[in-house]
Amino acid sequence: xxxxxxxxxxxxxxxxxxxxxxxxxxxxxxxxxxxxxxxxxxxxxxxxxxxxxxxxxxxxxxxxxxxxxxxxxx
Amino acid sequence: xxxxxxxxxxxxxxxxxxxxxxxxxxxxxxxxxxxxxxxxxxxxxxxxxxxxxxxxxxxxxxxxxxxxxxxxxxxxxxxxxxxxxxxxxxxxxxxxxxxxxxxxxxxxxxxxxxxxxxxxxxxxxxxxxxxxxxxxxxxxxxxxxxxxxxxxxxxxxxxxxxxxxxxxxxxxxxxxxxxxxxxxxxxxxxxxxxxxxxxxxxxxxxxxxxxxxxxxxxxxxxxxxxxxxxxxxxxxxxxxxxxxxxxxxxxxxxxxxxxxxxxxxxxxxxxxxxxxxxxxxxxxxxxxxxxxxxxxxxxxxxxxxxxxxxxxxxxxxxxxxxxxxxxxxxxxxxxxxxxxxxxxxxxxxxxxxxxxxxxxxxxxxxxxxxxxxxxxxxxxxxxxxxxxxxx
Numbered sequence: 085x086x087x088x089x090x091x092x093x094x095x096x097x098x099x100x101x102x103x104x105x106x107x108x109x110x111x112x113x114x115x116x117x118x119x120x121x122x123x124x125x126x127x128x129x130x131x132x133x134x135x136x137x138x139x140x141x142x143x144x145x146x147x148x149x150x151x152x153x154x155x156x157x158x
Numbered sequence: 159x160x161x162x163x164x165x166x167x168x169x170x171x172x173x174x175x176x177x178x179x180x181x182x183x184x185x186x187x188x189x190x191x192x193x194x195x196x197x198x199x200x201x202x203x204x205x206x207x208x209x210x211x212x213x214x215x216x217x218x219x220x221x222x223x224x225x226x227x228x229x230x231x232x233x234x235x236x237x238x239x240x241x242x243x244x245x246x247x248x249x250x251x252x253x254x255x256x257x258x259x260x261x262x263x264x265x266x267x268x269x270x271x272x273x274x275x276x277x278x279x280x281x282x283x284x285x286x287x288x289x290x291x292x293x294x295x296x297x298x299x300x301x302x303x304x305x306x307x308x309x310x311x312x313x314x315x316x317x318x319x320x321x322x323x324x325x326x327x328x329x330x331x332x333x334x335x336x337x338x339x340x341x342x343x344x345x346x347x348x349x350x351x352x353x354x355x356x357x358x359x360x361x362x363x364x365x366x367x368x369x370x371x372x373x374x375x376x377x378x379x380x381x382x383x384x385x386x387x388x389x390x391x392x393x394x395x396x397x398x399x400x401x402x403x404x405x406x407x408x409x410x411x412x413x414x415x416x417x418x419x420x421x422x423x424x425x426x427x428x429x430x431x432x433x434x435x436x437x438x439x440x441x442x443x444x445x446x447x448x449x450x451x452x453x454x455x456x457x458x459x460x461x462x463x464x465x466x467x468x469x470x471x472x473x474x475x476x477x478x479x480x481x482x483x484x485x486x487x488x489x490x491x492x493x494x495x496x497x498x499x500x501x502x503x504x505x506x507x508x509x510x511x512x513x514x515x516x517x518x519x520x521x522x523x524x525x526x527x528x529x530x531x532x533x534x535x536x537x538x539x540x541x542x543x544x545x546x547x548x549x
Contacts (some may be wrong), residue, residue: 094391094404095193099201099208100223100290116196127196127204127388148401 088148090143091117091151093125100153101150104142110135121154130156159491162528167308167336167519168333168495169358169365169467175421180421184414192413193390196512203413210420211403217423218353218371219344227406228416232335232356233259234384238370238406239300239331239352240267242381248299251290253314254507255283255307258500260333264302276503282461283307283507287318290534294326300331306337309504309517311469313341320349329376335359335455339426340435340468351376359519360468362426363419366412378402386408436524438468441529442520446470448533454540458508458515471499471515474540479516481537486516490535494518 095158098114105112112131120130131139136153143150165172184206190199192207211223211290220226229235240263252260254276264274278289285303289499301323306313320330329351334343339360345353350373357367372378379400386398387408399405426434443463450457454475474482483496498505498514505511519531 091215093401094203094210094389096208096224096403098389099204101214103205114196114201126193127201137201147224 087156088131088133088136088139088153089115089118089121089156090129090131090139090153091122092126092128093149094152097146097148098127098129100148101142101146104137105131105135108138108142110138118156119127121156122151140152159423162492162531164492164518164520164524164528164532165495166521166524167499167517170360170521172363173362173364173418174425175417176362176383177421181199181364181499182417184237187204187381188417191390191410194410206417206420207411210416212321213420213423214355214369216219216239217427218338218355218370219346221374224402225374226369227403228367228369228370228411229406230366230412231358232333232354233271235368235370236260236302236331236333238265238384239354239381240264240300242384244270244272244299246270247295247297248272250300250302251277251286251293252297252302252368252503253277253304254279254285255304255309255312255314255504256302257304257308257333257335257504258502259335260302261305261503268515275434279507280442280461281310282310282459283504284460285314285319285467287315287322288317290322294322294328298326298328302488303330303332304336305332305343305351306341306395306467306469307335307501307504308469309471309499309501309506309515310335310460311519312460313337313465313467313468314362316350317348324349329373336467336469339423339431340438342431342435345371345373349373357415357419358421360426361419362422364415367415367419372402378405381406382406384535386503387527429522438522438524439463439466440528441506441524442466442468442470444526445518445520445529445533449536452537453538455536462517468521469517470517471510471517472536473510473513474536475514475546477539477542479513483516485539486532486535490531492532492535 188202192203258397336356353371357363358365389404459470486492495517
C-alpha cells in the first residue's frame with residue numbers, strides 16, 4: 085500500500101500530529117525524515133493512503149503550518 | 159524535631175511522590191533529547207514533552223499546546239517578554255506588589271528610556287480599578303501584574319484590570335508565580351495575554367521549570383526571542399525559527415523536570431484544586447484570625463478574605479526578624495522566610511522596608527497541627543522578655 089509522510093518544521097509538530105491522529109484512531113508512525121526529502125535531522129509522521137483524506141482534513145485545523153505531505157517508498 | 163514547612167511561597171515542600179517517580183521514569187525510559195533525532199529514546203522524550211505542554215495548556219484553559227513556551231523559571235519568562243516586547247520610549251504600568259523578577263528587568267530597560275509607573279491601590283496593594291484609566295499614557299504598552307503577592311498574598315483583580323487594558327489595546331502580563339495551581343486561572347476568560355508561571359511552587363513540579371502561556375490574542379510575532387540557538391528544527395539555516403514552540407525554546411529543555419511538573423499538575427487535577435484550595439483557606443484563616451489577636455504582632459495580608467492567597471507576612475514589634483525566624487527554626491522546627499522576599503517595591507509600599515517581614519505560606523500538605531505549632535510559637539515570641547535581639 086502506498087505510504088505518505090507529513091513533513092513538518094519541527095519534531096514538536098510531528099509529535100503533536102501523531103498524538104492527534106492516535107486519538108482519532110488513525111494508524112501512524114513517527115519516523116526519521118528520509119534524507120532525500122529534507123536536510124532536517126528531525127522526525128516525520130508516516131501513514132498509509134487509506135487515511136490521506138483524514139490527514140489532509142486534520143492538517144487544515146492545525147495552529148501551525150506543515151511543510152508538505154509526500155508519497156514515499158520509505 | 160519535626161519540620162513545620164512554612165516556606166511554600168519560596169518553593170513547595172514536600173512534593174507529591176508521583177513527581178519524583180515521574181522524573182525517575184523519564185530518566186530511565188525516555189533519556190533521549192526531545193526534538194533531536196528520531197531514535198526511540200528521543201521520540202519518547204518528545205512525546206513526554208508534548209504531554210507536558212498539553213497538560214499545562216489545558217490547566218490554564220489554553221486550547222493549543224504549542225502556545226506554551228517552557229523556560230527555566232518565571233524570571234526568565236518575564237525577561238523574555240519585557241526585553242522582547244518593549245521598545246525604547248515605551249511605558250509600563252505595574253502593581254505596587256511586584257517582585258524583582260519584574261522590577262530589575264524594568265530598571266535595566268530604563269537605560270533604553272522605558273519607563274514604569276505604579277498603579278493606585280488600596281492599603282493592602284490591591285489595585286483600585288477605578289483609578290487605572292488616568293494612569294494610561296499614549297505610550298503605555300504593557301500592564302504587568304503580580305497575580306498573587308509573594309509578600310502579603312493579595313490577589314489582584316486580573317479580569318477587571320485586563321478589561322480596562324484591552325479597551326486601550328494594551329496587553330497584560332500576569333505573573334502567576336504564586337497563584338498558578340492555587341488560584342483557578344483561565345487565560346482567555348481572565349483576559350491574560352502573557353501568563354507567566356513557575357513550576358516549583360503551587361504546581362508542585364521541581365525547580366528549574368517554568369514558562370509562558372500565550373493568550374489567544376497575544377501577538378507573538380511582535381516579540382523577539384531572549385535567546386537564539388539550536389532547536390533541532392530547520393537546522394540548515396542560521397536564522398532563528400519564527401514558529402512556536404521553537405521560536406522561544408533554543409537549547410535542550412529540562413525534560414526530566416518538566417515530566418515532574420506534569421505529574422504535579424496531574425496530582426492537583428486528581429485532588430481537585432477547588433477542594434485543595436478551600437481546605438487551605440480554612441487553615442489559613444484560622445492562622446490569620448489567631449495571630450491577629452496577639453499583642454505586638456502586626457500582620458500583612460489582604461483586607462478582604464476573598465482576596466487572600468496562601469501567603470502572608472508578619473512582624474513582631476521591636477523584635478528582630480532574623481532572630482525570630484532563626485528561633486522558629488532552631489527551637490520549633492518552623493521554616494519561615496525572613497527579609498524582603500526579593501520584593502523591595504512591595505515592602506516599600508507596605509512600609510516594611512528595609513527590615514522586611516517574616517513570611518508564612520501554607521500548602522495542601524500543611525496540617526492543622528502545623529498551624530497550631532506556628533500560632534503557639536508566634537505567641538511565645540511575642541511574649542518574650544526584652545533581650546539583645548530586641549530593637
